[in-house]
Amino acid sequence: MGKGTDILFITGPTGGHFFPALSLAEEIFEKTSLNGKFIIPEREALIKWLRKKKISFEIIPEAKFSKRNLLIFPFLFGYVCIISFNLIIKEKPKIVVGTGSYFSVPLIIVAKILKRKILLHEQNFIPGKATKILSVFADKIALTFPNRNGLPFKKCVITGMPVLKEHRKIYKREEVIEEFGLQNDRITVLVMGGSQGASFINRLIIKNISYFKKFQIIHIAGRDKEIVEKIYRKEGVKGKIFDFCYKIGKIYCVADVAICRAGAGTITELVANRIPSILIPYPFAGGHQRKNAEFLKNYGGCIVAYQNENTEKNFIFLFERLLEERERMV
Incomplete structure (x- = not known):
């Protein structure tokens, strides 16, 4: 026995x-x-x-x-x-x-x-x-x-x-930039929707793809990867697209700002890595992400947007606000 x-x-x-x-x-x-x-x-x-x-x-x-x-x-x-x-x-x-x-x-x-x-x-x-x-x-x-x-x-x-060890490990930014084929002098935007509900966030980026040409994007697109990748190539947007990525710790080390859902794990990792963010709570599964996001917002740690037409119409304004306020958020 x-x-x-x-x-x-x-x-x-x-x-x-x-x-x-x-x-x-x-x-x-x-x-x-x-x-x-x-x-x-x-x-x-x-x-x-x-x-x-x-x-x-x-x-x-x-x-x-x-x-x-x-x-x-x-x-x-x-x-x-x-x-x-x-x-x-x-x-x-x-x-x-x-x-x-x-x-x-x-x-x-x-x-x-x-x-x-x-x-x-x-x-x-x-x-x-x-x-x-x-x-x-x-x-x-x-x-x-x-x-x-x-x-x-x-x-x-x-x-x-x-938080997983590899999600809080510190990597050298220059080495990760080179590994992902990115540039050191551009703002790096992390876009991810989590294991549920990536489509709305993917759509926000795709609808505003011309605006994002001046940035470089690490985009974890879930099942939309091939569609997103095709649009990035067509529009000439600098970036790296994944369906899922085991190297999220490396991504956190190069991300200057993030556009994400508001799962508790995501929020914890963004805070641990001092990454300013727009959080878009997943509106289903009990709606718990809304309260997660609002808790962080109350401490000045993020901008909260909701999955609705207003966010779609004003997304560039929200992102510009994130860029203006990001130093304060960290």
Whole structure:
């Protein structure tokens, strides 16, 4: 019989839930003798990261509630609970860490029934539904923002957001500029939409592409990469376009300003790297990004724009304002 797993990390399918767990695991494995394992839904991007970091993982089915699966959801949830029960008996974890998402709910509930210690991490200013549901079962809840918002007071600890080592590593600007084929005397604009909702931000840049000819752009365009790349070439815009980039730490070292969504991880990394930004909150998924962005705005750390016609009409004005105010923001 082996000694089992010290920590099970349960993450959701998006980067906003996955990267805080990965960052925390990285720190724990480096600074302690504890071991751990990730339990994830089947997503290629998550698997690639865990293989890159040489971290053990296991894939289990998802039990996501929707109107379409209303009748079968109780059976699906029960099925995932049985899998979770067998998994926890097999792994014998001392602690189970959940970073939000519907995916974590059955496993955390089963872990509590089996008397495991539960730590939750809430990334956003407004706690997600999963955190609210699971707060009853948690021993401790780590918060990124100083806002408990109905969570059990005695369980909450403000910890901030863990950031991956390569996302906070300092690189030499000149070397990265050369690697990406950029110029040292131009303002470098970082454009990215995160794992959800890149299309609106891509559209803002494309509609104003003539204006952006005087800058150089590092553009993480998601599934629109080929379209964006074609337009950049046609219009003669200097830049580097990715669908997804593992070298985000290098990008942060050369970015002078950023146009991004307002996920908690993105905000934390922009602040850590002192990059002034226009934040455009993703308006769906509970709308939590709006509160994240407004929290930073209240401290003078960004300009907030919203996904609407007004932003589309006035985007160049907003960007000019960012350039004027960027020294104050850092």
